[in-house]
Amino acid sequence: xxxxxTARTVRSQGPQASTFLGRRSVQKVLSRVLVYTMLLIGAxxxxxxxxxxxxxxxxxxxxxxxVPPQWIPDPxxxxxxxxxxxxxxxxxxxxxxxxxxxxxxxxxxxxxSIVAFGFARLRFPGRDALFLILLAxxxxxxxxxxxxxxxxxxxxxxxxxxxxxxxxxFFGGGAFNIFLLRQFFMKLPLELDDAARIDGxxxxxxxxxxxxxxxxxxxxxxxxxxxxGNWNDFLAPLIYLNSPDKYTLALGLNMFRGTQYTAWHLxxxxxxxxxxxxMILYFLAQRYFIQGIVFxxxxx
Numbered sequence: 207x208x209x210x211x212t213a214r215t216v217r218s219q220g221p222q223a224s225t226f227l228g229r230r231s232v233q234k235v236l237s238r239v240l241v242y243t244m245l246l247i248g249a250x251x252x253x254x255x256x257x258x259x260x261x262x263x264x265x266x267x268x269x270x271x272x273v274p275p276q277w278i279p280d281p282x283x284x285x286x287x288x289x290x291x292x293x294x295x296x297x298x299x300x301x302x303x304x305x306x307x308x309x310x311x312x313x314x315x316x317x318x319s320i321v322a323f324g325f326a327r328l329r330f331p332g333r334d335a336l337f338l339i340l341l342a343x344x345x346x347x348x349x350x351x352x353x354x355x356x357x358x359x360x361x362x363x364x365x366x367x368x369x370x371x372x373x374x375x376f377f378g379g380g381a382f383n384i385f386l387l388r389q390f391f392m393k394l395p396l397e398l399d400d401a402a403r404i405d406g407x408x409x410x411x412x413x414x415x416x417x418x419x420x421x422x423x424x425x426x427x428x429x430x431x432x433x434x435g436n437w438n439d440f441l442a443p444l445i446y447l448n449s450p451d452k453y454t455l456a457l458g459l460n461m462f463r464g465t466q467y468t469a470w471h472l473x474x475x476x477x478x479x480x481x482x483x484x485m486i487l488y489f490l491a492q493r494y495f496i497q498g499i500v501f502x503x504x505x506x
Contacts, residue, residue: 259481263287263474270470286475290462293472296479298451299458306368306443306454307436310375314432315425318379322387323413327399337388344381356445370446371436383428390424391417426491433487455480 257277262270263286264279290296324330325337359370378384394417402412418425440456447453453461459476466472 256481259474259478262471263478265471267469267471270474283471286471287479290472290476290479293466294458294462294476295451296458296476299453299455302368302452303437303454303456306371307433309368309372310436311429311432313372313375314379314383315428316379317376318383318428319387319418319421319425320413321378322384322391323417325384326388326391327396327412327417328409340381341385344385352445359446365446366448366452367446368452371439371442375432379428383431386428387421387424390421394420430487430491434484437484 261277261279264282266283269276359365364370398416399412402416443454443457462476463473
């Protein structure tokens with residue numbers, strides 16, 4: 207009916223109205239074409255290093271830096287990946303990194319969600335002051351607390367073990383993660399808590415049965431951030447791990463680069479295999495990532 211009313215209005219106003227509407231539709235189409243073109247150009251620029259990485263991992267050693275650059279390898283050398291697995295214990299590094307990453311994600315999600323629930327739903331003296339102090343810790347660089355933390359782990363005998371890389375995640379989970387979950391919890395209506403209490407649900411039951419199922423987008427965002435941070439972490443494993451059989455992928459790649467600093471095709475192949483899990487996770491969890499960021503920013 208709206209379209210028919212618009213059509214009647216256009217006919218009643220004559221050819222000038224139809225010309226005006228035609229110009230507006232053309233401008234709208236041109237603006238969309240311009241926006242999409244700029245987005246495609248930006249995406250191509252951002253994908254350029256990844257394309258170069260993948261192309262170089264399939265080349266022979268002497269063809270990586272040739273001029274003009276060869277984007278499509280000829281011949282395609284799939285054996286570079288098998289050569290990496292033969293030269294270094296890549297599977298061992300993947301297992302170690304996966305163990306640290308999975309344990310850290312579980313600990314950080316569990317602890318940060320509990321702390322965020324307390325700041326968002328519970329009322330106690332000094333709550334807002336404590337939350338401001340928590341936010342202030344985000345501005346403290348990790349390098350400031352590096353030496354005291356190292357001394358503490360040395361005293362308890364946790365050096366050359368995975369405990370310094372895993373256990374801290376179970377004590378708060380990070381100030382940013384707490385902030386993100388708190389904002390999401392505050393967006394949920396308080397009537398859900400009241401209804402659950404009328405039905406006899408405890409405080410922890412409200413957290414576990416009501417808020418957590420509603421917070422999957424925010425938990426997904428935090429899980430992605432934690433995975434990326436732990437999977438690619440280099441500094442912490444470098445400080446606390448000494449045994450080669452406990453190395454993560456970042457340390458393994460660094461050691462491989464030190465021994466094979468001229469084998470660029472093998473370094474590119476190893477880097478590609480390291481980056482593949484991050485890319486797969488992002489594409490699979492992209493929906494949760496966007497939902498978590500949008501929903502968390504609705505209410506301050």
